[in-house]
Amino acid sequence: MFAIMTVTGQDHTGIIAAVSTALAELDVNIHNVSQTIMDKWFTMILHVGFDDAALTIADIQERMTSVEKEQGLVIRIQSEALFSAVNDI
Structure with missing residues (x-):
């Protein structure tokens, strides 16, 4: 299954490390990432x-x-199917 995760919060050292480590512990693969x-x-x-x-x-x-x-972040995850369905409308 594929999903879209968003991460937002005040910038500081270690955000990417914390998120990617937690995902790796669950055996979740990051296929693509965009950050700014x-x-x-x-x-x-x-x-x-x-x-x-x-x-x-x-x-x-x-x-x-x-x-x-x-x-100190806000992290949300939603099924990719939701985004696909919205785009199909």
Whole structure:
């Protein structure tokens, strides 16, 4: 399954490391990533893939909750199917 994850928050050292480490621990693969810093704000969009027989989007969001708290971020993940459906309308 594929999903889109967004990460936003005040820029500081270690954001990419914290997010990618948490994803790797869940065996979630990062297929593509785009990130930018606007003034003091960090934003990142990730296209990720994972085995939906072993893991759900809710599982990933739950794991990312600790990263959010530790890093002071807002992290959201949604199924890629949602974005595809919206574009098909």
